[in-house]
Amino acid sequence: MAPRKGSNASVTREKKDRVLPGGRVSGPKANAYANSRIAKSTRSPSKPKRPPGRPFKMPARSHSSQPSSRPTSAVQTSATPSMASTPAPRALSILETLPVEVIEQIFLYSLNLNLPRASPVLAAAVSRDQIYRILIILAFWDDPPTNPRSEPINSILRPLDYAPLTLDQRGTLQEAVFRCRWCTMERVREQIPTIMILTIHRQWFNLGIKMEPDQKAALDKFMNREDDMIRVFRGEGPPVKLAAQLCQHPEMLRVSRIPGPHKYELHVKPMVMVEVRSETMKSIVAWPALSILNFPDHLLRGHKTGFTPDDVMYLEMLRMCSDNYAQNDTPLLPSTISTVNRTVLHEGVGKAIRTQNYNALISLLKLDEYIFRFHISRQGRPVCYTIPSDHFLTVTRVGRDKPHLNAAFFEALIRASAESIPTNAPEIVQWTLENVHLLQRNPSTYNEINGKLAHWLSNFVLRLPEQLDYTQGFPQGQLFNCGQLDPLDLEACRFIEEVLEPCRGPPTNWMPESQFRIEEWWVKK
Known part of the structure; x- marks a missing residue:
């Protein structure tokens, strides 16, 4: 029996509107649909375009009238950020991947206090009390670059490979240290005895001055901060050329050429000053506990x-x-x-x-x-x-x-x-x-x-x-x-x-008067 006319038309359309691989549809309907999409996009250019890519599949809704006790996947999807919005972790630089000990050495060698501000990794590596201690000592210790090194100084300043700073270098470092938040009164105060002990090593022992056993024992006890009752110590040694060069006194220059031995006295005022006096050369040279170049x-x-x-x-x-x-x-x-x-x-x-x-x-x-x-x-x-x-x-x-x-x-x-x-x-x-x-x-x-x-x-x-x-x-x-x-x-x-008069007496020199009690901080408690 011959097929009906309507049936043949349907078959013909089905052949023309065929499904291609990949889910695309080819045929008159597909072309009409595409033309309508183009017309809509032309008529409303201000409408935001959907971002490219396949949208997330929406979860199937349940036809059950009873609410579920478990949260739906839609809620979980909205609460969890997309992986595409999470920034990729920053790659560490070569400097940041170095061991902490090496970073410390680089920092102490450069003395660039902006280095820890470059990254949190570098800041964490050098933000330690030991590093703060060394920076404070370098900033406030007046150590002339002409003096030789000594083992006690290197051990006190370890892990720093110490070399004296020039006056300009110390001035720059001191200004930078004063600007740091960690440079507090307590941290500076704790290092003042150490700075004075370093000065005694440098200006007394390093210059070859010899002491009697009882004098040496008293000075060791003072430097160990066990007692501060004895503050004057005596010794003998070669001419202290530093004192002669500083004072530029003709008589002192003449006496300094005498081979010696010369007699010296070490006067220490805790938390204030170290003085070296020469009985032979009639000279006095003093170093304050804190060498402040410019008050902040x-x-x-x-x-x-x-x-x-x-x-x-x-x-x-x-x-x-x-x-x-x-x-x-x-x-x-x-x-x-x-x-x-x-x-x-x-x-x-x-x-x-x-x-x-x-x-x-x-x-x-x-x-x-x-x-x-x-x-x-x-x-x-x-x-x-x-x-x-x-x-x-x-x-x-x-x-x-x-x-x-x-x-x-x-x-x-x-x-x-x-x-x-x-x-x-x-x-x-x-x-x-x-x-x-x-x-x-x-x-x-x-x-x-x-x-x-x-x-x-x-x-x-x-x-x-x-x-x-x-x-x-x-x-x-x-x-x-x-x-x-x-x-x-x-x-x-x-x-x-x-x-x-009559209630008050004449005022005296007000310079030594202070709220800060210098005598309370030398002996260890």
Whole structure:
């Protein structure tokens, strides 16, 4: 029987719309579908295009009406990130794959403190207390490059293959160490005895000085930090050429040529200084415990909110242990003279006044005055020390709700440099009148201190031009020198009679006064 017409048409279409390998469909329907897709994409160009690639297969939905107790695969898929979005692990560099010991040696050889910031792997390799200890010693130990090596020094600084740094190298390292967060007061304080012991090895034993057995035993006990009662040790040895070259004294140069033996004394002030004295050559050479080339700006300036107690203690420790307080004739090495950025320091003074931090104010004033007066650039010549006059005006504007503390701030500035009081300043006149009236309204003991200071100030301002002329020609004639009054000076006598008597005595040198107790840290506890 002949096939029906409709059946033949269906068969013909099925033949034309055939399925090709790979799942593609060929035929009129497939072409029409493709044309419609192209037309849609042309009509809506702003519609985002599906990313290429095969989409994840959606899980089959269950027709059961009861909820499943297990989480569906769709939830698991949405909670788990795609493997394509996970970044590939970073390949380590050749330097990072080296053993930790080798990285440490490279770091200590280069002394580039930016190396640990290059990668977390390098930072983890060199971030150890032993590395911090070596960096602090290298930064603050004044060791002339001309001296020979010695076995005790190499053992103390192990694993470093030690060689002395030049002055420029040490200055760069010290500045970088001060900027590090790990350079805390506690870490620096712990290394001060070690630095002094290294100096004794270098400037005493390495120079061939011999000692009697009892002297040697006492010095060993001191260097082991078991006892600090004996601080003077004696010995004999060849001429110490270093002392002769530093002082450049003709007589000393002549005596240093004598073959010897010469007699020497080692004077050690724990946490402060090491001195070598030659009885034969009549010379003294000293090395401070901490050789600070430049006090760090961030300690002088303080934080945005002022100075914390730890900041003040840190600054005092650096000031005392670098011997930036002793007024003596001991010739220091040129590299041991500290410097400060006076602009930054007086920014800190103004901040200490505004935040009412009396301890920070005193510490900064002491440091500024000592370095200004006794820096090596003065060559022993006396100078007239002054401070910015704006500090006195700042005191008159801040802290008026506490008049007794306010007067203490004003007196501290006077004790630093009374010659810096601004003349013809309305703020000073107003401050003087208010303190006089305070005593008249309430004649108490504390108000009497304010009133006496105000009375003296009102008269001293009138004599100030004459006082300035006097000190320009005779700097020793300043009212205060290192916080101390000269009782033989006429102006000083007036201050004692009008301000201090009968309750307070004349102030003495305030440089050795400190919150940091140097005598508490040498003997091991």
